[in-house]
Amino acid sequence: MDAAPDYLDAKLAQARSGERSALTALVQAHQRSVYSLALRMLGTRDLAEDLTQDVFMHMSANLGAIASNTHLRFWLRRVTSNRAIDQLRHRSRLPMSSFEDQSELFSAEDPADPLLQRHLRALLAHLSPPARAVLLLRYQEDLDPMDIARTLDMPINTVKSHLKRSLQIMREEATRMPSEPCQDSST
Amino acid sequence: MNEDVESKLRDALRPVEPRAEFSRKLLARTLSTQAAPSKKPKVSRGAARPLVGWFSASLAACLLVAVGIQQQLHQQRLRATGLEARREVEQALRVTSQKLNLAFEAIKSQSTAPSDEKSGV
Numbered sequence: 618m619d620a621a622p623d624y625l626d627a628k629l630a631q632a633r634s635g636e637r638s639a640l641t642a643l644v645q646a647h648q649r650s651v652y653s654l655a656l657r658m659l660g661t662r663d664l665a666e667d668l669t670q671d672v673f674m675h676m677s678a679n680l681g682a683i684a685s686n687t688h689l690r691f692w693l694r695r696v697t698s699n700r701a702i703d704q705l706r707h708r709s710r711l712p713m714s715s716f717e718d719q720s721e722l723f724s725a726e727d728p729a730d731p732l733l734q735r736h737l738r739a740l741l742a743h744l745s746p747p748a749r750a751v752l753l754l755r756y757q758e759d760l761d762p763m764d765i766a767r768t769l770d771m772p773i774n775t776v777k778s779h780l781k782r783s784l785q786i787m788r789e790e791a792t793r794m795p796s797e798p799c800q801d802s803s804t
Numbered sequence: 805m806n807e808d809v810e811s812k813l814r815d816a817l818r819p820v821e822p823r824a825e826f827s828r829k830l831l832a833r834t835l836s837t838q839a840a841p842s843k844k845p846k847v848s849r850g851a852a853r854p855l856v857g858w859f860s861a862s863l864a865a866c867l868l869v870a871v872g873i874q875q876q877l878h879q880q881r882l883r884a885t886g887l888e889a890r891r892e893v894e895q896a897l898r899v900t901s902q903k904l905n906l907a908f909e910a911i912k913s914q915s916t917a918p919s920d921e922k923s924g925v
Contacts, residue, residue: 637835644834648827653819666826673834737816756810757817787809 625686633680640680644673647690650758651697657741657753658701668704672697694758695768698750705746736790743786744779747771751779 625646631639651672656665672693676683683689741749747769754765762780766773822830 632838635838637838640835640838641831644831645827648830649819649821652822652826653817656820657817662823666822666830669822669826670830670833673830674837677834677837733812733816737813752813753817756813757819759814784809787813791809 625689629680629683629686629689640677643676643689647693648673650690651693653757654694654697654753655701657757658698658746658749659704660741664704668697668700672700691768694754694760695770698754698769702746702750705749736787739790740783740787744783747775748779748783751776752783755780 625643628639628642628646632643648669652665652669655668655672656662659665659668675696676689676693683692740752744752750769751765751771754760754768755762760768762773762776765771766776769776821827
């Protein structure tokens with residue numbers, strides 16, 4: 618999935634000296650992660666695409682301040698999460714119903730499990746923006762709580778309590794809606 | 805139970821690919837905002853430093869030569885003026901000396917003439 622770190626470190630150095638093909642390689646290596654984070658934070662494709670574009674343009678202008686590919690990955694996650702949280706906070710009413718329309722929010726590994734997708738939509742809709750970011754960094758980006766705390770500049774205990782609460786909501790949703798998929802499939 | 809929920813979350817939250825059309829636009833926009841290659845300014849800055857050094861050194865040397873020439877010309881003019889003045893003073897002294905000699909001779913001849921007349925009468 619990911620290119621070798623050494624290869625991307627070399628590409629970063631080349632991109633810093635203005636090589637366009639190197640910048641292309643960096644964008645291609647990281648766009649999936651940034652876009653997915655933006656999409657699941659904001660809930661709509663249009664907003665996610667706008668945010669992804671902003672983040673990469675910002676990255677392009679600040680390549681000189683980025684030391685390595687590991688730093689770049691951390692930087693992209695941090696900027697994407699923080700900007701998404703800011704957008705959600707500034708918008709008085711997030712159109713939560715938009716989560717319902719976006720089947721692409723979730724990976725299509727198990728398309729036969731609409732119940733799981735329903736639970737996830739409900740979970741994302743329940744969570745505050747910071748809690749949503751914590752959940753996505755944990756289960757989408759596979760970061761441990763300490764890295765999440767550093768990425769979001771958040772106390773480790775807050776990260777742990779967000780994760781605990783998210784799992785609790787997920788379990789509640791799982792026990793609440795066992796029969797609904799049958800109703801859905803009939804409609 | 806927890807592990808089951810977590811693995812389901814991981815499965816469902818795998819990163820998704822953006823649309824191909826958006827990927828193309830994203831690349832185009834990102835490349836268009838790419839900072840200008842840092843090579844050029846660095847190279848030109850590096851090359852400009854010796855050039856500026858040479859230019860300022862040659863400018864300083866030219867100024868020194870010009871000031872030196874100017875001072876030499878000024879001293880030559882002063883020396884020539886001094887020599888001219890000295891010649892004029894010497895000439896004036898010579899003329900004055902000749903005039904005095906003439907006057908002395910005239911006085912001397914006048915003072916000797918009456919005594920001769922007295923002795924002759």
